[in-house]
Amino acid sequence: MARVRSFARRLLNSPVPVVALVACAGQAPAGDAARVDDWGRTLALAAPARRIVSLSPSTTEIVFALGLGGRLVGRTTWCDYPAAARAVPDVGNGMEPNVEAVAARRPDLVLLYASPANRPAADRLASLGIAVAGLTLDRAVDVRRAARLIGALAGASRAADSLVAAFDSSLSAARAFAAPGAAGPRLRLYVHVWADPPVTVGRGSYLDEILRFAGADNVFGDLAASSATVSLESVVSRDPDGIVVLAGDTSAGPPDLSARAAWRAVRAVREGRYLVLDGSLYGRPSPRVPLAVRDLSGRLLRLAAR
């Protein structure tokens, strides 16, 4: 008990870094250190952030891409890119994070995914005097906004501008490379998330977007949701050209869907036409979106030739 109390006192007495969280209602932000996050809250840091905790793998990648990796003092268990991220202290989960573990890193800026479930944690961190930016990173385009906001809060707006410019130009180059021309009709792919019941992704998902950028179509792209349980029969009748699988470890090979009798009714399963994609590259929007698009278009060409 005494230890808990002394920890609390240390936390309260800690020289809260030079942070002042100000809500400027309607007031024009002073300089580029004041920005609005995806919850619509205005953040104003008295000085550029020096100690950043990133609570999503996407923001961790953006922080590193901005050249600010050295300022990261905390990351989630799932932040696996770039390799240097592994050296940053792990504060656990990014969804409904452990507030105490985050606060113990003494951050002056916390970046987290702007979901309703994360809001209580964000409010508690803010009440400790820590600036909290909620970021919705669901689509490729979100990377630009997130990079700009993080750049502004960390005094790296110039780096953010050049990151966004490079992102835009390499993404349009990658999409131009993928543009269907002589390559023939667009491949129609099924994204395998879970086998029983069959769970796939719809138009609302990031992976659906990447497939389209790379010149392929998601056979369940007509579903608005980001993920959905569908009936196997509709997978059979939509007859995909290939099965896309995200894997943490791509060397493990494709899942053995043909071991399930019902799945053998799907032609692509019978013919073993799988695309096993690296979950770290394809599972989340990041500055590596153009890389993913380019990599996928190459794989699509090889799949079409198979």
Place this chain on the structure above:
Amino acid sequence: MRPVRAGRFAAGLGALLVLALAAGVLAGPAFLRPGEVLGALLGRGDPAAIAIVWSLRLPRAALGLLVGGVLAVSGASLQVLVRNPLADPYLLGLSGGAGLGAVLAIAAGVASPWALPAAAFCGALLAMAAVYRLAVVAGGALDGRVLVLAGVVVGSFAGALVGGILSVTEAQGARSAMLWLMGGLGGAGWVAVAALAAYSLPALAVLFAEARGLDLLALGEEPAQHLGADVARTKRRVYVAASLLAAAAVAAAGIVGFVGLVVPHAVRMMRGHDHRGLLPAAFAAGGALLVLADAAARTAFAPVELPVGVVTALIGVPVFAFLLRRWTARSSS
């Protein structure tokens, strides 16, 4: 409500069953015309249609019939055994045990298609053994109230373990385990149908053979004893057979709610309490309800599939409310 005459009831039930099976084979998100389905049944026509009918719709309908029937018979027997109208096949700790098994398999990273059902089955059997042991230790001769309490206790314990495991393992796989557990016939294949049929026939035979014992047990233990029933033996057999059936149903289709709870009551209202008639009728009605519900689950929001338990409740509750009203109106007049 007067029980419906046996002949008319059987004919109605038969017609319902035929209708359900026809819906199970004809309906689906891939729009096949009845003629195409008939052709596919005979092995003619488009190979894709043949694959849809033979490897997806037929095994699904067959598995739905078996699972629904098994759940209804199991529920009907357990309701008499524990003398509680709220009893369903999962009451005695089975759903908790099955959930624990499934989540443990996922957490251990076992990926084979058989792993989840097998683990759920083992979990359900473990829970069943634990409940049985508790009931024997506490109540001597399988007291119904003690069984219910032991079931709730074991189920809660397993549920707590599941909650703990889910919060410390990676979310995606564990969430999918829960998704599987929510129940559905999507993974049906002929092997699963054959396994469940081979497995449940002996257990069903035991329950059908105990029909007379169940009739007596329904009167109460003392009257049953006076009428010459070996109450302890009947209870033991019914408990083991009904639980084994439920465990097998969980392994085949996850936890499908409502069928095992309400179908037995509905059949009792229409057909009366004679278990020699009631158990087979419950099997047919439960099977028909699940096959119909599954056809609706597949087609209502196609290509998205609803959890079948949602549909069994949506169809079953209004039917049950109607029966309940007629029954109470008749018995009070």
